[in-house]
Amino acid sequence: MNETGDIAITWRYVPMGEAALLVEGMPGLPLTNRYVLALARTLDALALPGVSPAVPAISSLLLMFDPLVLDYVELCEQVHALLDNLEPAPAIPARVVDIPVTYGGAAGPDLDEVAAALGLAPAELVAIHTAEVYRVMMIGFTPGFPYIGPLPDRLLVPRLTTPRAAVPAGSVAIAAGLTGIYPARLPGGWHLIGHTTLLLFDPAATPPATLEPGDGVRFVPLPTGVLP
Numbered sequence: 001m002n003e004t005g006d007i008a009i010t011w012r013y014v015p016m017g018e019a020a021l022l023v024e025g026m027p028g029l030p031l032t033n034r035y036v037l038a039l040a041r042t043l044d045a046l047a048l049p050g051v052s053p054a055v056p057a058i059s060s061l062l063l064m065f066d067p068l069v070l071d072y073v074e075l076c077e078q079v080h081a082l083l084d085n086l087e088p089a090p091a092i093p094a095r096v097v098d099i100p101v102t103y104g105g106a107a108g109p110d111l112d113e114v115a116a117a118l119g120l121a122p123a124e125l126v127a128i129h130t131a132e133v134y135r136v137m138m139i140g141f142t143p144g145f146p147y148i149g150p151l152p153d154r155l156l157v158p159r160l161t162t163p164r165a166a167v168p169a170g171s172v173a174i175a176a177g178l179t180g181i182y183p184a185r186l187p188g189g190w191h192l193i194g195h196t197t198l199l200l201f202d203p204a205a206t207p208p209a210t211l212e213p214g215d216g217v218r219f220v221p222l223p224t225g226v227l228p
Contacts, residue, residue: 009035011083013076021063021072023079028059030150033137034088036061037214041089042082051075056213058137058147093216096133099181099196101172102222103129107195108172114157114191126221128154129193134179136215144183144201146211151177163189170196172219179219183209194219 009032014022023039025032040054040061050069055062065075103126104111115125129151136146151174159175164187167173171182173190182188183200200210211217 011080013079015072016062018072019065019067021065021075021079022060023063024060026059030135030137031088032059033135034091035083035086037089038086039079039082040213042086043079048075048078056138057140089214093133093135093214096216096218097211098218098220099172099198100220100222101130101194101196103172103194108193110173110191111193114174114193117157118154120154125155125193128152129174129179130219130221133216133218136211136213136217137178138213139209139211142183142186143203144209144211145180145186146200146209146217147178147180148217149178151179155179157191159189160191163187167192168195170198170200172196 009025009027009029012024012026014024016022025035036056036059040056043051043054043063048070050066052064055064063075063079065072102108104122111122111125115122118125120128134148134151136148137150138147139145140147155174156177157175166185167182167188167190169182169184171188171192172194173180173182173188173192175190180190181196181198181200198210202208202210
């Protein structure tokens with residue numbers, strides 16, 4: 001159990017079939033994500049026999065293992081021991097990636113509507129979105145899609161009621177307290193506020209994803225109408 005102010009992070013261990021373990025932290029605070037990232041890195045460095053590389057999410061981590069090599073209970077005990085002595089990943093990421101973004105217009109068709117719903121001018125929304133370094137909390141949904149955050153409360157909006165059938169690659173979007181970037185043309189239910197031409201996923205590259213969990217992200221606004 002790790003303390004943060006008056007709130008304690010507790011961990012539960014959930015079997016996912018006979019060969020996987022889900023380690024889930026509650027509540028899902030930003031600090032919980034930092035512990036998840038630290039746990040993933042520690043486990044990968046240990047390379048426990050029979051255990052595949054960890055798959056971190058925002059407040060949980062999935063471990064796939066060979067039950068003929070490592071017993072489920074033994075794995076839970078090892079993870080629990082690590083959590084008892086674990087330091088969270090740094091609040092300030094060691095690596096920060098600048099993301100050039102064109103906001104509004106055809107590049108961000110939802111910017112004006114979202115700004116109005118939040119009681120902001122579009123320029124204010126952009127200023128808030130670009131004012132700080134965020135953290136890649138996980139990669140998910142599709143290869144290379146980064147869940148980045150947490151966003152300031154002033155940018156808190158729900159997902160679209162009706163998702164789009166196709167969102168252009170490079171779209172920068174916000175929803176549910178997070179911001180993300182679509183690495184390919186995909187369906188999606190986030191609000192599109194901008195666009196970048198930075199390549200986020202290349203299966204031929206090593207590593208294939210430009211961003212990794214724990215990276216810092218800084219959005220850099222470009223002049224209106226000029227794609228990066």
